[in-house]
Amino acid sequence: MNIRVATLNGLCQLHIEGEMNIYTAAEFKAQLLPHLAEPGELEIDLSQVSEMDGAGMQQLLLAKREATRVGRTLRLAGHSRAVLEVFDLCNLAAFFGDPLVISNSAAS
Numbered sequence: 001m002n003i004r005v006a007t008l009n010g011l012c013q014l015h016i017e018g019e020m021n022i023y024t025a026a027e028f029k030a031q032l033l034p035h036l037a038e039p040g041e042l043e044i045d046l047s048q049v050s051e052m053d054g055a056g057m058q059q060l061l062l063a064k065r066e067a068t069r070v071g072r073t074l075r076l077a078g079h080s081r082a083v084l085e086v087f088d089l090c091n092l093a094a095f096f097g098d099p100l101v102i103s104n105s106a107a108s
Contacts, residue, residue: 003031010040017048020056020083028059036066036074047078052086064096 001024004015012035020028035042044063049056060076067074076096079087087093 001027003028005035007040011043012038012040013043013045015045015048017050019051020046020049020059021051021053022055025055025059028056029062032059032063033066036063036070036072039072041073041075042067043075043077045078046076046083047080049080049083052082054086054090057086057090057092060096061092 001016001018001020004017006013006015014032014035016028018024044060064074087096
């Protein structure tokens with residue numbers, strides 16, 4: 001898993017590339033938590049997530065819970081096909097409250 005970070009006008013964007021699973025969960029958490037402590041909005045771009053399992057979903061649940069706890073806005077964007085499948089399986093799309101927009105890579 002690779003995480004690219006871009007910040008512009010108070011919006012911190014985390015671009016996740018690769019797998020979000022039990023093997024990458026600790027790495028994701030370690031890279032995510034410092035960004036939750038910063039001011040401004042946070043967006044996680046999931047368009048390049050190639051695989052997601054329950055551990056990956058748990059990390060997104062953690063991110064949402066921690067953002068809410070510290071009063072920070074967190075959005076999920078660009079849901080890949082792998083992410084959409086897990087959201088559908090777990091029936092958690094409404095929990096996150098973000099529009100489920102299928103990226104071009106997920107549509108093919």
